[in-house]
Amino acid sequence: MADPMRIRATLTGDTVEVKVLMSHPMETGLRKDADGKLVPAHYIDTVKASYNGKDVMTAEWGPAVSKNPFLAFRFKGGSKGEKVTVTWHDTAGDTRTDEAAIQ
Amino acid sequence: MSMSRRAFLQTGAGATALLVVAAAGFTPRLGLAATEPAAAPDPRKPFQGHTLDEVVKAMGGSNAQQSSEIALQAPEIAENGAVVPLVIESKLPGTRMIAIVSEKNPHALSAVFNIPEGAEAYVMTRVKIAETSKVTAIVQTDKGFFYTDQLVKVTLGGCGG
Structure with missing residues (x-):
């Protein structure tokens, strides 16, 4: 199981800025290891963030997103103390969900 | 027995x-x-495209127009192509989707972000860029596809991991 995400959600005015740091190798499937064998592709292909049961951001990723992906996005209409939930799914079928309270 | x-x-x-x-x-x-x-429609299909036009076509659009209403912040020189920070912000009304394309990567499309109503057309992330090339931000609005691009010089490729 993958390591937890680090999520920070801050409220400024009426906008919530969410910063997410995921822990994932993001293998492209094109890289070779020390023995010259191809490392199989293993990357996050979908990310979903929701607030109050409503999607505030969804993303489709390819292997070209950097290792240990960082992501920031903004949405309107959040309030302090409420939770933002982020879920990712990768090409190996793994999935992880974490949440953070808006500060 | x-x-x-x-x-x-x-x-x-x-x-x-x-x-x-x-x-x-x-x-x-x-x-x-x-x-x-x-x-x-298969959301993975645009990821097969190798050029900006192919990607836009696979997303169901055509003739993306250049727009100055999209702000793409990328470094002019990226020392490490494996980690290139990008900030994309669209001022176009009704922005629904933001995508990142680097044409010289093995597959042009890096990431697609869907912006639901109520969310701001703002994304910050980090991508891999194989070699010096233009990085393009595609934005889809109700009126079609728009883009803006910037050249990023890479001194160390992003394929090494």
């Missing part, structure tokens, strides 16, 4: 029942797999 008729029938019936269960378990799943792609 020879098998009695009763024992033979019992094991035989058990095996048949198992076969029936196995068949019943597999066929509906096969049927589902066959119908699924037709129900929704």
Whole structure:
């Protein structure tokens, strides 16, 4: 199981800025290891963030997103103390969900 | 020891029942797999494209227009192509989607972000860029596709991991 995400959600005015740091190798499937064998592709292909049961951001990723992906996005209409939930799914079928309270 | 008729029938019936269960378990799943792609357009298809036009076409658009209303912040020189920070902000009304494309990567499309209503057209992330090339931000609004690009010089490629 993958390591937890680090999520920070801050409220400024009426906008919530969410910063997410995921822990994932993001293998492209094109890289070779020390023995010259191809490392199989293993990357996050979908990310979903929701607030109050409503999607505030969804993303489709390819292997070209950097290792240990960082992501920031903004949405309107959040309030302090409420939770933002982020879920990712990768090409190996793994999935992880974490949440953070808006500060 | 020879098998009695009763024992033979019992094991035989058990095996048949198992076969029936196995068949019943597999066929509906096969049927589902066959119908699924037709129900929704494949969101992975744009990732097969190698150029900006191919990617836009796979997303269901054509003729993306250059727009100065999209702000793309990228470094002019990236020392490490494996980690290139990008900030994209769109001022176009009704922005629904933001995508990142680098044409010289093995696959042009890096990431797609869907912006639901209520969310701001702002994304910050980090991508891999294989070699010096233009990085393009595509934005889809109700009126079609728009883009803006910037050249990023890479001194160390992003394929090394």
